[in-house]
Amino acid sequence: MAVEVIAVVPQDSLGRGVLRYYDRQSECAFFVSQPDVRPVLWNGYLDGALEVYRRFGVEHALEIDAVADGRSTSLFFVAVDSAGEVVAGVRLQGPYADAGQAHALVEWRGHAGEDDLRTMIADRMSEGVVEAKGAWVARDAAHRSELSAAISRTVLHGARLLGARYGFATVASFTVARHRACGAVPAERISAVPYPDERYQTVPLWWDTRTYQAFAQESQRSLTELEQDALGLLAACPTEVWREVGRGSEARHRHGR
Template sequence: MTTDYVNAHRFSRTDIPAREIQTQVLTVKGSTSLVVATPSSDPSLWLDYLDGARASYASHGVSMALEYDTVVRGECTSLFYAAVDEDGAVIGGVRAQGPYVDPHQSHALLEWAGQPGLELVTEAIRSRLDEGIVEMKTAWAADGPAAPTVAGMLARLAIPTFTLMGTRYIMATAADHVLRRWESAGGRVAEDIPASPYPDNRYRTSLMWWDRETLAADADPAVYAQMVATSAPLTTNRQSLFSPSRAGAA
């Protein structure tokens, strides 16, 4: 499977259905607030979040992995979370894509292109599509004293995301050492899939899954309780606010 083939499928989708969520503060810790929004409900916050991501990626020499010019349009992002400090500056965040209807919507297929684990990644996604998958992308936290707080907030978003998106699964790809930090929040690295040297040979990128049906058992009890508290401001109706999307991924 070539990179051109994957790209052709990723960017040939229609737009995600109309968003229904408005900007909302989920939790506050110290001077940092965690906000959920969509690119269309809060364009200014969206640009602040993505500009911060661009600066963060550039500082690590991996700007190409962000695909800023594609992502900034917001067409492949269902919702995003932004950590905001007391001055209103965005100091971290993450975004969600999906629910997917095709494995080729996931950027993971590009991350494993030409690697031994590509078919395993494709099948892992395909086998979960019927029960719903969203993918978390573009996670970052600005350097500074609030960085540990922001990293903790971003690691505890499984329940809020399940609540808003109505899927069974969440997936994410990142360097293995980063994903290990998220295990206390119920994520599990796909140990059967060989890591990929993406975006370059300095990194070993792995795939992680969160399963709504096993999250309570997989997560540390204290962290699970924090996730429940974070999701409290959201609707308790488990019906998804979004329909499965054919939007292109990035």
């Protein structure tokens, strides 16, 4: 789906429901909005997600009929390439008022770790939890690896924009290293589950907006800070982050508990 960026998101759009920044690594512009504010971009997100998930036979995981009206989505991000094509996206739910709102609990229902995961989410509720869902990158997108990393970074941006400390997502186990590079930490003691089907092992990850710098690769830290600056978000204080968390493996484990 091609989007006329100038027409859809004019230069003076800041404050009118759309934020944006440019990722030089993927050579894409990222737009942040709400479904009812920019329906053209939202439809681009939905169309792209459905195409990618359908290619793997897991389109049911999108629950497209339930989310298409946008009411369960607090914010969404889309990446638009130089040709005006929407080539990646993700949506965010929350901040949650109750741990039971987390979609992850549907995925773990009846599996080992369900109660521990619920407790983990509940323990973070007071400082704000948002959940990233329906992430996708077009299979034929240029710089696909860089785009995938950029989508991972949006979890931090979305959490901060929504006033939450924590970003949360469930991801296929083979993508964990990519998200770790962007500061995510796997949830400790939570066993993987076969979701959306038996071909996948899905695990929960946490992004902490206050401490991600201690875990992210330097290149990803720098990109995160540049993007948050473009979004008008004040930078976290690195001194406080390093002192609180440190870089040892035990600190990493505490973070994911």
